Every structure is written in structure tokens, then in C-alpha cells.
Amino acid sequence: MNKTQVPSLITSQSWYVIDAKNQKLGRMSTHISNILRGKNKPSYTPYLDTGDYVIVINSSEVSVSGNKTTQKLYRRHSGQPGGLKVETFEQLQTRLPNRIVEKSVKGMLPKGPLGRKLFTKLKVYPGPSHPHAAQKPQEYMV
Incomplete structure (x- = not known):
């Protein structure tokens, strides 16, 4: 009788800060997605959440x-006929700079x-400030 062994998740989850200033979007996003998945840890399991913040x-x-x-x-659709909205990187960066990084990382996650x-x-x-100082995040160099 074969039984699947599920690894115990006793590992603590850390917090990392990444400064995106003058970083290339794709290269930075791959580092972020690997940290979120937990691929930088020896306890990495593909079907479990072993990643960090x-x-x-x-x-x-x-x-x-x-x-x-x-x-x-960057395209989005409202669902209405003729509701396709198209923006360039430059336009989206001035309007919602967070969305660029979020969309890039989300595409690299399962x-x-x-x-x-x-x-x-x-x-x-x-900006350079964040409200997560209580979690004592570590600086992560990309």
C-alpha cells in the first residue's frame, strides 16, 4: 500500500523588500515569482504554499x-461590445504603476x-515607503 507523504510545513515565512528602481521588469519579476513560490528554499513543494511575502x-x-x-x-475588456481598452506601458506607468509589476508577476505564477x-x-x-515595517522585512538584492 503506497501512501503519499505530505511534508510538514514548519518553515516560517519571511518578508522581503525589493527596490524596483532602475530594475528590468522581467528579470525582477522572475525573482519575485520564485520567492513567492518558495523555490529559494530546500522545502519547496510544487503543490503547496511554501513561499515568502x-x-x-x-x-x-x-x-x-x-x-x-x-x-x-496592456489590454483589458469591460465585457461590453466595443469595450476593449488599450494602454501603452508609458500610459499605464503614469496612471497605475503598481499594475505593471502585479500583472508581470501574476503571469509567472501558477x-x-x-x-x-x-x-x-x-x-x-x-513610492519608497510601505506600511509593513512591523514584519521586519529583509532587503533582497535582485
């Missing part, structure tokens, strides 16, 4: 390479209930 500051100053500031498009749970551990702020 991530705080991203200065999201309004994230950069992209090439001509993506004018050519990269789809389904686990991915939605992991996404709640991401906190993104456009």
Missing part, C-alpha cells in the same frame, strides 16, 4: 528594455487556486 517599492521607476515603453500594450493564494503575498507600492 514580497514587498516591492518604487514600482513607478521600473524600466523595460528597447522600445517597450511605447510599443508594449494558474488556479494556488496561484491566487500566492499572489496575495505580493505587496506593491509606487
Whole structure:
């Protein structure tokens, strides 16, 4: 009789701060998604939440390479006929700078209930301050 062994999750969850100032969006997002999934820990299990919390500051100053500031498009749809809204990276960065980092990281997380749970551990702020000082986050260099 084979039994599946579920690892015990006694590991504590840490908090990390990542400064997005002058960081490339894609490279930074892969580091963030790996921390959220827990791939930086020896106790990583693909189907369990073993990741840590991530705080991203200065999201309004994230950069992209090439001509993506004018050519990269973000689309959303209201559900109504003709309700497609299209924005460039530049427009979205001035309007909602958090959304760029959130959308990039969310695309790198698993789809389904686990991915939605992991996404709640991401906190993104456009400026240099955040309200999570009580958690004593560690500085993470990308």
C-alpha cells in the first residue's frame, strides 16, 4: 500500500523588500515569482504554499528594455461590445504603476487556486515607503 507523504510545513515565512528602481521588469519579476513560490528554499513543494511575502517599492521607476515603453500594450475588456481598452506601458506607468509589476508577476505564477493564494503575498507600492515595517522585512538584492 503506497501512501503519499505530505511534508510538514514548519518553515516560517519571511518578508522581503525589493527596490524596483532602475530594475528590468522581467528579470525582477522572475525573482519575485520564485520567492513567492518558495523555490529559494530546500522545502519547496510544487503543490503547496511554501513561499515568502514580497514587498516591492518604487514600482513607478521600473524600466523595460528597447522600445517597450511605447510599443508594449496592456489590454483589458469591460465585457461590453466595443469595450476593449488599450494602454501603452508609458500610459499605464503614469496612471497605475503598481499594475505593471502585479500583472508581470501574476503571469509567472501558477494558474488556479494556488496561484491566487500566492499572489496575495505580493505587496506593491509606487513610492519608497510601505506600511509593513512591523514584519521586519529583509532587503533582497535582485
